[in-house]
Amino acid sequence: MPFPDTEKLLDALIDSIRGNIKPDTGIIGIHTGGVWVAERLHASLGIDVPMGTIDIAFYRDDYSQRGLHDSVKPSDIPFDVNDRDIILVDDVLYTGRTVRAAMNELFDYGRPGCVMLAALVDRGGRQLPIEPRFVGAQVSVSDDELVSLQREDDGALHLSTKPRPSASDQS
Amino acid sequence: MSRNPQLDGSGRLTHLLSIEGLPRDVLVNILDTAQSFVSVTERDIKKVPLLRGKSVFNLFFEPSTRTRTTFEIAAKRLSADVINLNVGVSSQSKGETLLDTVANLSAMHADMFVVRHSQSGAPNLIARHVGENIHVINAGDGRHAHPTQALLDMFTIRHYKQDFSGLRVAIVGDILHSRVARSQIHALTTLGVAEVRVIAPATLLPAAVDRLGVRVFTDMVEGLTDADVVIMLRLQNERMNGELLPSAQEYFKNYGLNPEKLAHADSQAIVMHPGPMNRGVEIDSSVADGSQSVILPQVTFGIAVRMAVMSMLAGQS
Numbered sequence: 244m245p246f247p248d249t250e251k252l253l254d255a256l257i258d259s260i261r262g263n264i265k266p267d268t269g270i271i272g273i274h275t276g277g278v279w280v281a282e283r284l285h286a287s288l289g290i291d292v293p294m295g296t297i298d299i300a301f302y303r304d305d306y307s308q309r310g311l312h313d314s315v316k317p318s319d320i321p322f323d324v325n326d327r328d329i330i331l332v333d334d335v336l337y338t339g340r341t342v343r344a345a346m347n348e349l350f351d352y353g354r355p356g357c358v359m360l361a362a363l364v365d366r367g368g369r370q371l372p373i374e375p376r377f378v379g380a381q382v383s384v385s386d387d388e389l390v391s392l393q394r395e396d397d398g399a400l401h402l403s404t405k406p407r408p409s410a411s412d413q414s
Numbered sequence: 415m416s417r418n419p420q421l422d423g424s425g426r427l428t429h430l431l432s433i434e435g436l437p438r439d440v441l442v443n444i445l446d447t448a449q450s451f452v453s454v455t456e457r458d459i460k461k462v463p464l465l466r467g468k469s470v471f472n473l474f475f476e477p478s479t480r481t482r483t484t485f486e487i488a489a490k491r492l493s494a495d496v497i498n499l500n501v502g503v504s505s506q507s508k509g510e511t512l513l514d515t516v517a518n519l520s521a522m523h524a525d526m527f528v529v530r531h532s533q534s535g536a537p538n539l540i541a542r543h544v545g546e547n548i549h550v551i552n553a554g555d556g557r558h559a560h561p562t563q564a565l566l567d568m569f570t571i572r573h574y575k576q577d578f579s580g581l582r583v584a585i586v587g588d589i590l591h592s593r594v595a596r597s598q599i600h601a602l603t604t605l606g607v608a609e610v611r612v613i614a615p616a617t618l619l620p621a622a623v624d625r626l627g628v629r630v631f632t633d634m635v636e637g638l639t640d641a642d643v644v645i646m647l648r649l650q651n652e653r654m655n656g657e658l659l660p661s662a663q664e665y666f667k668n669y670g671l672n673p674e675k676l677a678h679a680d681s682q683a684i685v686m687h688p689g690p691m692n693r694g695v696e697i698d699s700s701v702a703d704g705s706q707s708v709i710l711p712q713v714t715f716g717i718a719v720r721m722a723v724m725s726m727l728a729g730q731s
Contacts, residue, residue, distance in 0.1 A: 298450065300450070301450070301451075301454065301462035301463075301464055301725070302462065302463060306464055306729050307729070309729070310426070310726070310729030311447065311464070311725050311726050311729045313443060314443075314446065315446070315447050315450040316450060317449055317450040317452070317453040318450070318453055318454075319453060347463070348462075351457060351458075351459040351461070351462075352457060352458070352459070353458070
């Protein structure tokens, strides 16, 4: 099934967020795809607060089954999260486990005022009570397919599907 | 020849016993992971939940303050339970064998042993006898290896110098008895520095030192010339009783790092020391506390590096 154009999804996501944020709202992207989306949101929405990034490797719930992932990126939240509105950004929302891990990590930085979730696409299949506040589009993908985001050399983002390699999870 | 006992069937680290034989990508992966733990150690809440429910036993058959403490902090920041055992003063003095001690602790559901022992190879022996879900980290064994010290040194060098490829690194002091030097030399050559130099009096050089792929100097000024990194080693007091060295004063005169000798190194050179330092024996206070010294950052980075090693091992079950 061909996907909606990724750049159009980004525009839709940006439009849905515009008007719903405060000047001091913080944007935090979840590595790796979520960071790419967050960079675009951050630039388009003209937010003054510098953008944050989170790598959930140290908070994953499958560490004892799968071990530590290679190429863990440092998390970096360059603003005080206490009492601040935060938009957590991911590329593909699926089981919700990534978002749970990201929220656990976020709360180790402080006590945010309000945490909202933005996702480029929502493919359903939730295993946790987590719902996005902003979403580019809802898509229907079979369970044996993997949705992933790539970034081209010119910075353009591109969503695609491929067969799932094994019984891994993607959230 | 059997495969490296530190790696599992798919090439992932399951014990950390020695730097020797570890591929470059494994070392780089440890350093990269440690970089992410540095950002954890800079937060208000310096803890992550990775090792929640795991028990780490610090098994020290030889005294140590800094290494044991930083392993303890690292394990606690990973949310593990930490049990410290100074075995020299308990079971061993009652005659229990090393493997019996380990078997008893395994029966208490240990997940990881951090082992320091005066006998080279003791951690390897333990690693061969523990169950497959138990991981062993060598925290210094005899004259053999001290891999986490070498890794934190590599992390420190990369932090200040970014790239290993063009570096001239001089290791100064008691190379003969130093497990730290041995691990550093293996790490530096694996990571591909331009040149590893060792500087020591002939009595403190191992017989086959050239086989380690290093340049050997007995004159300190010659060895330090244009060096980018100067690593000083601790001179243990028991070496100074006349058999290998005439006196501490004589040693300091020839091999102690003072500002005059350091001036021969590159002007941006960093000075490192694994600690504990003997001020006035191998290093002058003005250098130890000077602007080129990165001795205290080494200690801080040691926590992140040990968190990286522990979290990479404990996930392999």
